Amino acid sequence: MTGKNQHVVPREEGWAVRGEGNTRDTSLHRTQAEAERAAREIAINQKSEVLIHGEDGRIRERNSYGNDPYPPKG
Numbered sequence: 337m338t339g340k341n342q343h344v345v346p347r348e349e350g351w352a353v354r355g356e357g358n359t360r361d362t363s364l365h366r367t368q369a370e371a372e373r374a375a376r377e378i379a380i381n382q383k384s385e386v387l388i389h390g391e392d393g394r395i396r397e398r399n400s401y402g403n404d405p406y407p408p409k410g
Contacts, residue, residue, distance in 0.1 A: 337397055339367060339378075340357060341356040342355060342380065342382075343351075344368065344372050344386065344388045344389060345389045345393070347364060349363070350371070351364070351368045351371035352365070352371060353374050353375045362378070374402045376399070376401070379402075385398060385400045385402065400401065
């Protein structure tokens with residue numbers, strides 16, 4: 337079983353990591369790079385994906401850390 341996908345999303349205070357379907361952010365970071373590292377650690381542990389949103393809120397990158405034999409390139 338895989339865990340929740342992790343989203344890296346912009347916030348007024350910086351960048352947040354939020355589990356898919358959650359109503360609250362998991363963590364808040366000063367930079368997008370810091371948020372990406374935190375999200376990647378969670379996704380590796382949960383065998384899920386990281387979806388990185390741009391400042392406009394749209395998904396700009398997706399990385400899989402699950403057991404998918406055909407993970408997205410990136």
